[in-house]
Amino acid sequence: MFHLVKVIHRDLKPSNVLLDENMNAKISDFGMAKIVEMDQDRGNTNRIAEYVMFGQFSEKSDIFSFGVMILEIILGKRNVNIHESHNVAEGLMGYVWRQWKNQESLISILDSNIKESYSQIEVLKCIHIGLLCVQENPNVRPTIATIVSYLNGHSLDLPAPQEPAFFFHRHRMGPDIVTLQETSSGQVANNSILFSINEMSTSGFCPR
Structure with a gap:
């Protein structure tokens, strides 16, 4: 159903995205996406970056969650302390960012289930888009319309991502x-x- 009212989901993650019989994405579980207030008894278990730091949320908050979701799907890992470097554990975003910044192979960290049949160009583009979505500054994150154009396009000429949040x-x-x-x-x-x-x-x- 088309709706003119803007909806800020605030809790996008793989477990909240369902597929119908035609493999169309269906977003669900809005009940867990409420920002906790004193008179509310519902809340989400994870916070987007600018809400943690400044108590703010917007449409770009959902873009952040979408970026995390892309990286989780491509790498087959949750956004937790997946890697330990120099005795300090770091999360998924920081780990992918270091690999990207150091121009190290990103193919080696892909989900093993997709390594047998995948398009390297498409996978690298998805990682690039994911990093653009989780940039610390919400103002430089792409809009959902821009993300759709990136995904549908064949060019890899995307803007360079900045550091992700919590880095x-x-x-x-x-x-x-x-x-x-x-x-x-x-x-x-x-x-x-x-x-x-x-x-x-x-x-x-x-x-x-």
Whole structure:
């Protein structure tokens, strides 16, 4: 049904996208996409970047979630700490961004289920679009109309993506010392905060 009212979903993820018998995407589960208020008893389990940092959300928030969803589907991994570099775990977006920025092979990190039959050009384009969608600055994320034109087009001449949200610059200072360059407000800066990494393990609980 066509609707003139703009809808901000605020909780796009693979488990919320259904396909009908004709393989058309159907978006569902709006009940879990509410921003929690004092008088509400529903909420989502994951936050988009600008809501976490500034309490703001917009249509570009859904673009961010769409980008995460693209990367999760292409790589076959959830947006959690999938990779550990220099003893610091990083999420899916940071890992893909480092591979992209360092011009390392992105094919090696694809979901093994699609490696046998896929178009390398299409896969690389999807990763590129995903990185454009998860850029930290919502103003430079593409609109959904632009994304559709990217997906339907045959050109790889897309704008270069900027750093994704929740991305930290870091470098090693010693055997177990890592620096995070950030300000007191959480923004990246030249000041370094030193901390040590011990051998303590933690357990994370996820619903089945």
